[in-house]
Amino acid sequence: MYEFIVEEAQAGRKLSSLLGTTHGMSRKFIRRVIQENGISRNGQPVLLSAIVEEGDRIQVQFPVESSSVQPEKMPIQICYEDANVLVVNKPAGILTHPSAKEKTGSLLAGVAHYLAPAGLIPHSVHRLDKFTSGAILYAKHAHAHHLLDVAMRSNLVHRQYVALAYTPSDVPIGSWHTLEDYIAQDPNKPSRRIIGNSDNGQLAITHMQAIARMGDVCVYRFRLETGRTHQIRLQMASRGLPLVGDRDYTYDYSGLPGNRSTRYCEKMLPHQALHAYQLTWQAKNMTEPICVYAKPAEDLEEIWALIGAKATLHQLLEDNADTL
Structure with missing residues (x-):
């Protein structure tokens, strides 16, 4: 209603x-x-x-809606909820929504089960890669979905990420840099992306900041202006800054020789060290934007601690919250 x-x-x-x-x-x-x-x-x-x-x-009165996704009971970590939306902290390894190959076990199915008692169905507003963790925004009804879609197209939905990436010693800590590339589909492997040009790719813009270092690994924050597939992972790897644990855009992809540190991290973390830690949006008729925080995944905290860090990723993000 x-x-x-x-x-x-x-x-x-x-x-x-x-x-x-x-x-x-x-x-x-x-x-x-x-x-x-x-x-x-x-x-x-x-x-x-x-x-x-x-x-x-x-x-x-909102019309009765039906979902093509079969609800499935599963634990979900809710970061924020109101009458119109739900924000869930997605773990790595779970699909945002079903695919042709994996029709069950998606986060969308879990959210559908959570909303079913209220007679609501989830509408996906955006996506995360299967092996990326963090905040995902769902609309609870068609009207909210429309408003959020308009907000997305009007650049009123902002996503921020944290990642661990192998980094040369000459990269400064604290300064912001903007990455701009055209991202295209890999003709030899459609599930992957390559750096293309204005003729075959879509413009991708990412703002990044290194906020801490431990050995040859840095903690980075990212703010996206666009939402291309594999945007952060590809842009970083193409500049010799591959994300820890990334199996697609690897150390070798970056043209760098693997070492003992990379082999250790890949053994300890079987996916890319990338987490969507903050979502901010402002839809029509909202007087103030809503900002929601999703605590970094435990496996990322563990690998960062194993590398030798004292401050947690959560603490680092809190300490740098006012520098965006």
């Missing part, structure tokens, strides 16, 4: 205009609601052509 009171400045407008322009409801969504007689004014059915008055109470 979506409900609001018509304000003085909104009086005299058509209800259809108010729903679409002011409250951001898509035409497709409004048509579905109308088909189910789901809009009322002051408790009575109302036409979209009605002229609203100050103080009118408008109620929109």
